[in-house]
Amino acid sequence: DELIKSGIKGILKPLDPYTKLLVGSSKDKLDMLRTGKYGGVGIQIGNIFDTLTVLNTFEDSPAYLEGLHIGDQIIKIDSIKTKGLKISEVAKLIKGELGTQVVLHIIRPHTKERLDFDLIRSNIQINDVPYWGVDENNIAYIRISRFSKNTATDFRKALIALNELDIGGLVIDLRSNSGGLLSNAISMLDKIIGRGLVLLETKGRLKRSNKIFSSRSAPIIDELIPIVVLINKSS
Numbered sequence: 416d417e418l419i420k421s422g423i424k425g426i427l428k429p430l431d432p433y434t435k436l437l438v439g440s441s442k443d444k445l446d447m448l449r450t451g452k453y454g455g456v457g458i459q460i461g462n463i464f465d466t467l468t469v470l471n472t473f474e475d476s477p478a479y480l481e482g483l484h485i486g487d488q489i490i491k492i493d494s495i496k497t498k499g500l501k502i503s504e505v506a507k508l509i510k511g512e513l514g515t516q517v518v519l520h521i522i523r524p525h526t527k528e529r530l531d532f533d534l535i536r537s538n539i540q541i542n543d544v545p546y547w548g549v550d551e552n553n554i555a556y557i558r559i560s561r562f563s564k565n566t567a568t569d570f571r572k573a574l575i576a577l578n579e580l581d582i583g584g585l586v587i588d589l590r591s592n593s594g595g596l597l598s599n600a601i602s603m604l605d606k607i608i609g610r611g612l613v614l615l616e617t618k619g620r621l622k623r624s625n626k627i628f629s630s631r632s633a634p635i636i637d638e639l640i641p642i643v644v645l646i647n648k649s650s
Contacts, residue, residue, distance in 0.1 A: 454513045456534040458483060460505060467497045467505060469521075473542065477534040484523065487530075491520035511536050543595075544569035547577060555582040559603075562595030567602035574606055574635040585642045591649040605630045609638050 420436065427434050457476020458469050469487045472479040489497050492508045500508075509517055519532045543566045547557040555577040559566060577585070585607075597615075604614045608630045615628040 454536050455510045455539050456517060456519070456536060457539045458509075460489065460502065460509075462502065467500070467502075473539055476539050477537055478519075478532070481532050481534060483519070483521070483532055486525070487521040487523055489519055489521050493518050513537060541565065542569070544573055547573040549577060549580050549582060553581065553583040554586060555580070555584065556586045556588065558588045559592055561593045562597075562599040562603075564596065564599070566595070567599040567606075570603045571606055571635065578636050582636070582640065585636065585640060586645060587642065588645045589650050590645050590647045592646075593649075601628050605632055606635050607642065609634060 420438065423436050427436060455476075456478045457473040458478045459471035459473075460467060461470045462468065467489045469478075469483060469485055469489065471485060472483055489505075491497060492505065495508060497505055509519075511517065513536055515536050517534055517536060519534060521530050521532065522528070523530060541563055543560045543563050545558055545560060547555070549555050557570065557573050557577070559570065601614055608614060610630055610633050612630050613627060614630055617624060617626045617628075619625065
């Protein structure tokens with residue numbers, strides 16, 4: 416197996432930085448982008464002062480519904496202590512087959528309580544458009560964390576809702592957006608660019624790889640509304 420993997424990596428190396436062999440957790444991440452969901456309990460985790468901590472809970476997930484809080488410290492998963500484990504190892508323990516049970520043993524720092532949460536793994540819907548709104552100057556804002564299966568649909572919903580508020584400008588926040596599915600990014604552009612304009616052109620060795628993607632529908636918001644896109648070095 417290792418010899419075959421090394422051979423494939425060697426073949427791909429001279430091509431370009433974007434052609435990669437995906438196995439294991441890398442393939443899992445791609446599947447999560449492609450399907451927009453995964454089997455888990457619906458939490459984002461990270462180390463705070465070397466302690467495994469819940470950084471976020473996704474709405475309507477098992478963790479959210481059972482009352483797990485942001486800031487809860489996970490000390491044990493089933494019978495395995497989390498001290499010294501990498502985040503990737505912890506994630507592997509928490510994720511699993513849909514419908515199976517995992518027990519998170521936590522300490523709630525502000526009350527010093529020790530609590531056990533029996534959670535059933537389920538399909539977790541990823542929300543990559545976590546926020547949109549309008550400020551007091553009628554400037555609309557949409558945050559997009561990455562481009563997965565549901566991003567374009569959620570972006571369209573946000574635009575329709577904002578367009579009803581007579582907005583004077585739009586800020587699209589792509590800071591630390593890790594990328595994702597090209598088809599969804601194109602679909603989102605189609606919602607804000609005038610009909611018939613070229614959005615993207617791809618070229619390859621084979622003729623079928625040469626494609627031109629043009630906007631096909633009228634923009635949801637007025638074309639005269641100014642748009643600002645925020646990016647950083649992690650976009």
